Amino acid sequence: MSDTPWFYENFEHTGSAIGFRIVRKLDEVQSPFQKIEIFETTDFGNLMVIDGAMMVTTRENFFYHEMMSHAAIYTHAAPKDIAIIGGGDCGTLRECLKHADVRSVVQCDIDEQVTRMAEKYFPELCESNNDPRATVMFDDGIAYMRNAAPESLDIIIVDSTDPVGPAEGLFNRAFYEDCFKALRPDGLLVQQSESPLALMHLIQDMVGAMGDAGFQSFRTLPFPQPCYPTGWWSCTIAGKQARDLAKFRLPDAAAKPFRTEYYNAGMHVAALAQPEFMKRALQQTR
């Protein structure tokens, strides 16, 4: 830890930075895959940083975890079996398991140390890890998806780091083809899709590769996420079938029997609206 009380992450490819005021560094571990650091911040609780990139804070991880899970789950008619690729902090797993009708959730992160650190410094994100419906495994998500039984999953959530380093193979046609095969006919793929302001070209490329792999319908949902570049993020949902991904189980979402901080039926509708510049950019893709 330097002598400044602020920790900054400079996003070189977007030319923008985010920072938090730090009380102290709590922990650091070099796993076989990446360096994981934990800081205590003055205002945002604990902060996990992987290879210099902010992953989660205690106070504001809810935007991301809720939008990565509930939006797709309520877009699917009756999801039973879910796989999370990445997601080692277990926050997405926790959100998925809030749905009583979900039968199984496998979380496959390559790096066990991420989960060990989450258990210690973000215990609230791990509170459902022992749910009998949960399987927390540590393995290569690309291989896991390559070997998954055909038509065995309803939703695949790719909750990964940026498309560089260990996560690079989670953003291409070969991986999407394996996801396509593993999904049931009405299955959905969800992927974190970076900042719509800074990285619209990445969303365009991702949707293009998903389409090449056979996916028929696409929808990018923006949401705030203060600890990520520009403070504005998105997830992209892809459907195996041609369908309107703006249609979701609104009455179920409106009557959700669990507590959230951001997600509700109205915010789901809100995330389906597209700013003018996104409309123009995404019209250029299929």
Next chain:
Amino acid sequence: MSDTPWFYENFEHTGSAIGFRIVRKLDEVQSPFQKIEIFETTDFGNLMVIDGAMMVTTRENFFYHEMMSHAAIYTHAAPKDIAIIGGGDCGTLRECLKHADVRSVVQCDIDEQVTRMAEKYFPELCESNNDPRATVMFDDGIAYMRNAAPESLDIIIVDSTDPVGPAEGLFNRAFYEDCFKALRPDGLLVQQSESPLALMHLIQDMVGAMGDAGFQSFRTLPFPQPCYPTGWWSCTIAGKQARDLAKFRLPDAAAKPFRTEYYNAGMHVAALAQPEFMKRALQQTR
């Protein structure tokens, strides 16, 4: 300019920071009110900083300016006369003047140097300054509103810096009472209302003071704004009458004859949806 190629703003009261990668400092002026700096960034165009606080960048000011103007204008049945208090960069003025039915817009900023710098480094924001419907004046917005003719305005937009320093007097009951008097019976007050994540208590206090001044209806609309704390911002619309501020001229907004980057009818609806934590917090106010 320091030897780092990054400019950071540390938001001391929120414990978070935003930064941009800088090519060079283009200009600096100390006005009678504040220090204004202009930087060239690598990815976000030019950046205006006032007393160390980021105000606008070329690339992403559209979120704020469009939401501060079009949302209220389409919420009013037929706005003719608008006053902007602050707004010296002229971006909100430009957006207001995109509405052909608007008859007059007075912009009253205390600091002429802000507008002079905007003319030089953000000329696109100033392109409507010579519109015959525009009056660009430099004076104390508090005094201007105190002396405004009763029931002479349809919309007042408070496009100010944070509630410290010169703008402090724009966030209290006395100022809101002057606004209340200056508005016609169906008039609307719009104020930038900081980050819903970091500063919900400020929104609660503001709505409380607006209510004490006589305003009857309130609505806080969140939107992304990467250069402001947490990257997530809001405007609060207050109505002189008791009315549903979620009702707006949706068909007009959907058929808007001018170009925007963020605002459209769908994004207006989206901004009216409230995250769970905001619903809970704002239920506590009137």
